[in-house]
Amino acid sequence: MSSTDPQRHTRQRARILDAAARCFSRYGFQGASMARICADAEMSPGHLYHYFPHKKALIEAMIVRELEEVHARFEGLRDAPDVVEGLLALIEGGRGWTDEQNRLMLEVMAEAARNPAVGDILRHHHAAITTLVAECLAAGQARGQVEPSLDPEVTAAMLQAVVDGAVARQVRAPALDPDRWIDHLKHLYGRMLRPSGNAS
């Protein structure tokens, strides 16, 4: 009986999304053809269209998955005893980002800037992270770990801008020693967040 096997369904979707991520990061959303993605996923076009009705749907699903993974990295912040240490650890974690992820994020940003649907996805995700980080920052201020004059919301947005800047840096200055860069970033970011007079 060909009754639906949800597990298999999910596995197939994942296989497609993996292939899509690989292709999109290499060729961009428009540059990656469905045929290429099919080949990469070792699947016929007809079959792939069984799982995603449009290219648009595939792009959006892939973006959502990607952003959820990013979100997951921020969740840990809630349990960090020291918020600032937690945020610095997140920056430290940027060291592990692959080129594929970097390229994908840049592609997502560019697409979000012109495609309202993608823009909404990004903004929704951004708002979720911003809220999370802002809450943590406010808690940190209550505990005296964070400079009290900082606006938590804007500061949370800043963190994400720093991440975007770091992603861009990998393209702009790939030769720059990552250790020097990340150390510098952590040093300055620490100085920013901690109460005045409390250098890292």
Next chain:
Amino acid sequence: MSSTDPQRHTRQRARILDAAARCFSRYGFQGASMARICADAEMSPGHLYHYFPHKKALIEAMIVRELEEVHARFEGLRDAPDVVEGLLALIEGGRGWTDEQNRLMLEVMAEAARNPAVGDILRHHHAAITTLVAECLAAGQARGQVEPSLDPEVTAAMLQAVVDGAVARQVRAPALDPDRWIDHLKHLYGRMLRPSGNAS
């Protein structure tokens, strides 16, 4: 003699580059068809190809022009009596960036990440600005305006990351009050750069 009029030639190229910038920012490099650019430039395809041999050439010329304009904004830094003030003024200037420029920069970053030719253009331009800013920072350190422990080169790279982050922010959080954002940015950036104990 009816030999070529170089002025007209330059004007035509500019007309095309303007149309290209508009189209690329709206649809992306791949999404903008030559036909559309032609229509926007009010020019036949054959004529456009008289000025640019490829779409690639058009893209690259447009990118170079865009980046040179960015570079020009940084040149003023040399004459600023206080480097930090100069840099903060640059951040302040980001307020004037149009959506078109923002989108274009995002598209350029995404393209640079996968297209080596574009990547090289970006890196070359980035290096030029980095050198310029680093020199100004070093001079500022000599004059006691800038925290002496900062590495000028990495700090210059940081500035550009901040700009990239600000560009991304416009997509991520367009609702965020630009005044709040820019003030915050200037405040923190000032704290980063000025000698310790010298809050803005």
Next chain:
Amino acid sequence: MSSTDPQRHTRQRARILDAAARCFSRYGFQGASMARICADAEMSPGHLYHYFPHKKALIEAMIVRELEEVHARFEGLRDAPDVVEGLLALIEGGRGWTDEQNRLMLEVMAEAARNPAVGDILRHHHAAITTLVAECLAAGQARGQVEPSLDPEVTAAMLQAVVDGAVARQVRAPALDPDRWIDHLKHLYGRMLRPSGNAS
């Protein structure tokens, strides 16, 4: 299993090659547009490109098929009891060549003269026929059917030059009575090949 049906595949290729031969003979390789060939093959361009990746590939495949057909006509020579009779029969067979085949051969020759890939195909095919004919001529010499002083290889090349000349004649002098022409050709060719003193 609905895996590829190789028979259908072959039939489709044949359909395309037929259309291509018709169009190429009418308009030349460059003059025949893929769109026209598609229309002739009653097939969409996308579908045609499913079978041939380039126009070049289509041209070459068609040429190979055409030349193989020519080659096949020569194969019979091996079984002819009298080589000279066999060769004269081949010339006689030229009567049956269609205009399409003639035009195609002329187009192939012209293309082979400037396109190395096509040139190689032609030369490879030419060498195969030359070898075949030369062997038959040598055997004929051993049997006393062919003038012994003739160099088999060059004489085989001569035969093909005669064929090329006959193809050209159809263009140069279509009004010339084919019977008169072919009879003349056979007469002279026979005189050439047979041992001296043995007029046809």
Next chain:
Amino acid sequence: MSSTDPQRHTRQRARILDAAARCFSRYGFQGASMARICADAEMSPGHLYHYFPHKKALIEAMIVRELEEVHARFEGLRDAPDVVEGLLALIEGGRGWTDEQNRLMLEVMAEAARNPAVGDILRHHHAAITTLVAECLAAGQARGQVEPSLDPEVTAAMLQAVVDGAVARQVRAPALDPDRWIDHLKHLYGRMLRPSGNAS
């Protein structure tokens, strides 16, 4: 005063026709663009169109010039004391044909097969040469230099077929030693033409 200078006019036309011959032989009639021919003739398109109203006109003018040159080579036949020697000398002269001329002839034949206008030019020229050669052959028969049973007209057509075959051979078997080939050709052709029992 810009009054017409017919000499200059002729020289310009020649310059264009030279460039056209070069380009057509390299790329074919369709493959050679007017722009390329202009570049080769060091002339602007507007100027070139002053001399030839169409590409078609240029092609036809070039073909006529080419064929007239061929015709000129045959004119000498009239003064030859021995027709057969004269014809053999013509074959011998084929040794001097350049690749450009060869390719051009092949292109002309292919074009003549499908383009009625070009076909007519070729046939007109062919008829002129045929008449010339046939007359010489008839005179030769009267003088006992040529086998009397040969039909002069068909034999004249044969000569031209031999030339076409020789042109094709240069493409089919460029490696074949030209000396061997031409000697063979002359030997056989002599045997064909001379009265029976009169080997070369």
Next chain:
DNA sequence: TATGAATGAGTCTTCATTCAT
């Protein structure tokens, strides 16, 4: 579930030709 044949609009690019200067 899975295949891949099939479509046709759309992409970039070329080219013969015209025209203002």
Next chain:
DNA sequence: CATGAATGAAGACTCATTCAT
């Protein structure tokens, strides 16, 4: 006579998508 800017209709080829099997 001479230039080269300008046109726009093709040309080869691609690709998202559908559908019969």
